[in-house]
Amino acid sequence: MSVPLSEVISALEEAYPPRLAHSWDSVGLVCGDPADSVDRVMIAVDATAAVVDEALAWGAQLLLVHHPLLLRGVDTVGAHTPKGALLHRLIRGGCALYTAHTNADSADPGVSDALAQALGLTVTGPLDQAASEPLDKWVVMVPSSDSASVRDALFAAGAGEIGDYSCCSWTVTGTGQFLPGDGATPTIGAVGRVEQVTEDRVEVVARRALRSRVLAALRAAHPYEEPAFDVVELADTGSALGIGRVGELPEPETLREFAARVRRALPETAWGVRAAGDPDTVVRTVAVCGGSGDSLLGAARARGVDVYVTADLRHHPADEHLRGGGPVLVDVAHWASEQPWCAQASGILDARFADVDGWSTVVSEVRTDPWTLGL
Numbered sequence: 001m002s003v004p005l006s007e008v009i010s011a012l013e014e015a016y017p018p019r020l021a022h023s024w025d026s027v028g029l030v031c032g033d034p035a036d037s038v039d040r041v042m043i044a045v046d047a048t049a050a051v052v053d054e055a056l057a058w059g060a061q062l063l064l065v066h067h068p069l070l071l072r073g074v075d076t077v078g079a080h081t082p083k084g085a086l087l088h089r090l091i092r093g094g095c096a097l098y099t100a101h102t103n104a105d106s107a108d109p110g111v112s113d114a115l116a117q118a119l120g121l122t123v124t125g126p127l128d129q130a131a132s133e134p135l136d137k138w139v140v141m142v143p144s145s146d147s148a149s150v151r152d153a154l155f156a157a158g159a160g161e162i163g164d165y166s167c168c169s170w171t172v173t174g175t176g177q178f179l180p181g182d183g184a185t186p187t188i189g190a191v192g193r194v195e196q197v198t199e200d201r202v203e204v205v206a207r208r209a210l211r212s213r214v215l216a217a218l219r220a221a222h223p224y225e226e227p228a229f230d231v232v233e234l235a236d237t238g239s240a241l242g243i244g245r246v247g248e249l250p251e252p253e254t255l256r257e258f259a260a261r262v263r264r265a266l267p268e269t270a271w272g273v274r275a276a277g278d279p280d281t282v283v284r285t286v287a288v289c290g291g292s293g294d295s296l297l298g299a300a301r302a303r304g305v306d307v308y309v310t311a312d313l314r315h316h317p318a319d320e321h322l323r324g325g326g327p328v329l330v331d332v333a334h335w336a337s338e339q340p341w342c343a344q345a346s347g348i349l350d351a352r353f354a355d356v357d358g359w360s361t362v363v364s365e366v367r368t369d370p371w372t373l374g375l
Contacts, residue, residue: 001357005096006034008041008062009042011352012100015345020130020241021221025040026068027103028353030107031087033095038062039356040322043342044364045335047097051366058094058362062343063090066111066157068099084356085279104341106130112245118265119288119309120250126243127287128299131236134208138218139201139230141176143188146223147200159206159212172279176228186221188241215310244296244301244310245291252284255328256305262330266340267367269333270374276318277328287327290337294318311337335369 009029021027043292044051047069055063069083077084090097108126116123138159142150150171154160158292160168175201180186189195206214211231219227240320256279258268263273283306289296293310294317300308305327313335318329353359 002037002061002359003353003356004036004049005029005032005036005261008169008353009098010032010037010343010348011349012098013359015348016100016107016110018103018105021101021103025102026071027099030069030097030099031091032062032098036061036094036096036329038096039353039358039360041346041361042364043345043361044366044368045342046336046368047086048366048368049082049086051364051368052089052095053157054079054364054366055095056089060095061363062098064100064339064349064368066099066101066104068101069097077349095127100345102243104345105290106241108240111287111341111344112243113362114344115288115309115337116245116247116286117207117288117289118340119247119262120265120285121198121245121247121262121288122250123245123247125246126242127242127246127303128240128296129238132239134236135205135234136208136211136214137230137234138204138206138214139232140203140218140222141199141228142222142224143176144198144200144319145175145204146221147171150218150221151202151204153217154202154204154206154214157206157217158210159214159217161207162205169198173198173200174198185225187225195271205234223313241303244287244299246285246287246305249284249286252282255279255281255283255307258283258286262309262332264347266332266336269367269369270371271333271336271369272374274313274331275329276313276322276331278306281306281328283328288337290341291334297326309337330372333369333371335367351369 024051039060040060041062042055045066051149077087079088080083113275148346155167162168175198178195180191217240253277259273265364287300287308288303289310291314308326311332313331346361349361
């Protein structure tokens, strides 16, 4: 028994929602038919020729990678081009290609959680916190006799969802008053006469993207010709999502000891592990960012951590950061910082499809770090 690729994609998009990807990124299904069956998935950081060879030799029907093969616009995927040749080989071999990039960076758990776990950290939150999902609060005045049906209509439109809970609302009873004018056709009362009605004030929250849908449901279900309601945009309260993670070591260590910890935890590369700052500096709180993270040097300083671990640090930003009083630094190879994510993704899929006969995931053994000598 196997599962449709579409179901595997649903599991991946639940874990790494595409909406979390940066606007410049390219994530999702690159090639493959969502209706095809899948029970063998290989996971890698990069879709290089060697990784494609490995995936096809193993019989993978899906190759899940972190880095996009087609990040920038192309006008051909002909087999005469390097990337086109890889896509042709995957398609001919019956292997789909799927990318989870900055959406996997921002997810909870995501790439930096895997890095933090490899280093033995207890994560306390994101380094660069993402905004909370934009929400509206709807306040609807409705005759008490109709409040249940109006609430149900709002819930059916997607309102009232808070985390893992649905059908959430708050209701209080009061007195509504109105004076129907000429041309009105009131459900209750008469033109020219002030009317007082026992009404419920019903409050629900809804994703802002659902605003038009919730409004249509409200108007369709409300008994009044002109329903009274408020829509309040809620403040951004932050979220558990975002790039990078902040965590703590079990016990304080010197930078020298911590750098050795990093080296033991991550796959060996020619790039190795480099540290910047006094080797005897004692560190306990740690910020990590899988991949290129020098854009978050300021965030690491603002969070007040003792050490920041990332990849691809450049001379001038690192020097200026240290001169400005920022935390000491540990720089690792880009590939090594993201490779722990492969096991995380494997675990997510295995947990979801554990009951599928013959289901198997494997992490690629190919080291796609481009550097081959470190002298």
